[in-house]
Amino acid sequence: MAERLTVGVAARLSRYLQVLTQAKKMGKDRISSQEIAEYTNINATQIRRDLSAFGKFGRRGVGYRTDGLLDEIRKILRTQGQHNIALVGAGRLGAAVTSSPIFAEHGITIAAVFDNDPDKIGQVVGDLTVSSIDDVVDICRDRNIIVGVLAVPAESAQEAAQGLVDAGVKIILNYSEALLDVPPDVNVHTSNPAVDLLYALYFHLT
Amino acid sequence: MAERLTVGVAARLSRYLQVLTQAKKMGKDRISSQEIAEYTNINATQIRRDLSAFGKFGRRGVGYRTDGLLDEIRKILRTQGQHNIALVGAGRLGAAVTSSPIFAEHGITIAAVFDNDPDKIGQVVGDLTVSSIDDVVDICRDRNIIVGVLAVPAESAQEAAQGLVDAGVKIILNYSEALLDVPPDVNVHTSNPAVDLLYALYFHLT
DNA sequence: CAGAATCGTGACGAATTGTCACAAGCGAGG
DNA sequence: CCTCGCTTGTGACAATTCGTCACGATTCTG
Numbered sequence: 001m002a003e004r005l006t007v008g009v010a011a012r013l014s015r016y017l018q019v020l021t022q023a024k025k026m027g028k029d030r031i032s033s034q035e036i037a038e039y040t041n042i043n044a045t046q047i048r049r050d051l052s053a054f055g056k057f058g059r060r061g062v063g064y065r066t067d068g069l070l071d072e073i074r075k076i077l078r079t080q081g082q083h084n085i086a087l088v089g090a091g092r093l094g095a096a097v098t099s100s101p102i103f104a105e106h107g108i109t110i111a112a113v114f115d116n117d118p119d120k121i122g123q124v125v126g127d128l129t130v131s132s133i134d135d136v137v138d139i140c141r142d143r144n145i146i147v148g149v150l151a152v153p154a155e156s157a158q159e160a161a162q163g164l165v166d167a168g169v170k171i172i173l174n175y176s177e178a179l180l181d182v183p184p185d186v187n188v189h190t191s192n193p194a195v196d197l198l199y200a201l202y203f204h205l206t
Numbered sequence: 207m208a209e210r211l212t213v214g215v216a217a218r219l220s221r222y223l224q225v226l227t228q229a230k231k232m233g234k235d236r237i238s239s240q241e242i243a244e245y246t247n248i249n250a251t252q253i254r255r256d257l258s259a260f261g262k263f264g265r266r267g268v269g270y271r272t273d274g275l276l277d278e279i280r281k282i283l284r285t286q287g288q289h290n291i292a293l294v295g296a297g298r299l300g301a302a303v304t305s306s307p308i309f310a311e312h313g314i315t316i317a318a319v320f321d322n323d324p325d326k327i328g329q330v331v332g333d334l335t336v337s338s339i340d341d342v343v344d345i346c347r348d349r350n351i352i353v354g355v356l357a358v359p360a361e362s363a364q365e366a367a368q369g370l371v372d373a374g375v376k377i378i379l380n381y382s383e384a385l386l387d388v389p390p391d392v393n394v395h396t397s398n399p400a401v402d403l404l405y406a407l408y409f410h411l412t
Numbered sequence: 413c414a415g416a417a418t419c420g421t422g423a424c425g426a427a428t429t430g431t432c433a434c435a436a437g438c439g440a441g442g
Numbered sequence: 443c444c445t446c447g448c449t450t451g452t453g454a455c456a457a458t459t460c461g462t463c464a465c466g467a468t469t470c471t472g
Contacts, residue, residue: 005408006427008428008429010408011405018401022384025360033449033450043431045432045452058449060451061439079404095302102399106403187406191397193308193309194309195312197353198314200393201353201377203393204393205285238417238418249460249461251463254419262420267418267470268468268469270419415471416472417469418468421465421466428457429456429457431455431457434451435452436449439447439448441445
């Protein structure tokens with residue numbers, strides 16, 4: 001239980017988390033490894049093996065209880081409870097992020113919003129007031145925030161990332177196409193829909 | 207050259223594409239496997255091996271020409287030229303997508319925007335007019351669109367996806383948290399920032 | 413010309429994954 | 443109560459992928 005998961009296992013568990021969350025919302029109280037396999041394109045045997053490595057969560061002939069499995073996976077990933085994150089960028093993408101239920105659904109709360117545009121500072125998005133990027137260090141330290149989401153244009157990305165790093169943020173979700181230079185102890189996840197699309201396109205064309 | 211790439215290789219080539227695109231924008235005309243490795247966390251030897259499987263693109267003692275390597279990878283992935291895609295959802299996320307340069311940078315053009323809200327239909331976003339989702343079949347078939355981006359709330363996602371499928375779309379980028387039921391010949395890529403975040407969080411906590 | 417940098421590539425072990433198989437447990441239906 | 447179908451948990455093993463070390467070949471710099 002105290003062992004560190006491999007990257008592959010953790011990635012798959014995350015997928016299961018996503019499927020289970022939705023299955024629960026759809027009112028399914030039970031789900032089989034085969035059903036999860038259909039939504040994730042992960043081998044059903046592999047799924048059972050992944051799960052059984054941490055305990056016997058399922059019932060033979062029946063499947064897994066959606067609720068119970070959700071809790072178990074959250075325990076395994078140690079991501080139960082609430083997590084506060086900071087959002088940088090109050091533009092269109094930032095607005096989309098704050099108005100999406102996708103974070104709240106997984107126990108993630110957007111606890112602060114920053115921007116460098118004087119016109120946007122002080123504006124209210126959702127139930128938060130946009131703060132100046134100059135205050136990122138004080139506010140993040142104060143609220144113990146270690147995760148930041150970058151929703152800024154590529155030109156401002158590096159500067160914004162540096163602010164987050166200075167504020168003690170260790171995980172950055174980068175929605176700009178910029179490459180970020182950060183210290184080795186900071187983890188950057190860059191999401192580029194266009195590249196994902198080209199990747200998908202390759203498999204369609206062949 | 208005619209061989210189908212494995213999933214792993216194609217995924218890595220996509221990462222290289224992303225790095226090279228940015229490196230080019232930053233004015234770098236040469237790049238080494240070591241530099242790519244730093245941005246992608248992929249082993250430098252692995253990178254050289256991936257590339258050399260398709261030809262000798264680099265120059266010893268120098269590195270790779272950014273431009274040339276970009277072209278070669280595009281050739282390998284067969285994603286050169288322009289690609290038209292459809293966007294469903296003219297809300298905040300849709301607006302963010304249309305205003306982002308991230309697609310255009312990779313030769314992807316948003317050729318149509320759809321929504322089911324009568325108030326939004328007819329509005330102009332960027333240089334496109336929002337069409338009714340009811341017209342998705344006609345318009346997509348007409349423009350030979352096989353890729354769709356879903357930027358709608360989870361409640362509308364399945365319905366919108368069905369519209370795209372009916373229109374002949376084979377690749378769907380799903381930005382909602384919904385699970386989609388589609389025919390087996392349609393490829394769905396779901397992007398869930400919250401789940402990605404929990405995944406990253408696990409590795410930080412251990 | 414010497415030296416540093418970098419690619420291309422072989423070899424090999426380690427880790428991961430896919431696959432088949434099957435016993436054991438569970439529920440439904442008669 | 444008994445049988446049948448479904449599903450999990452798990453072993454065994456092959457296939458694939460990946461990381462690592464090594465090293466010759468090539469190119470640029472000074």
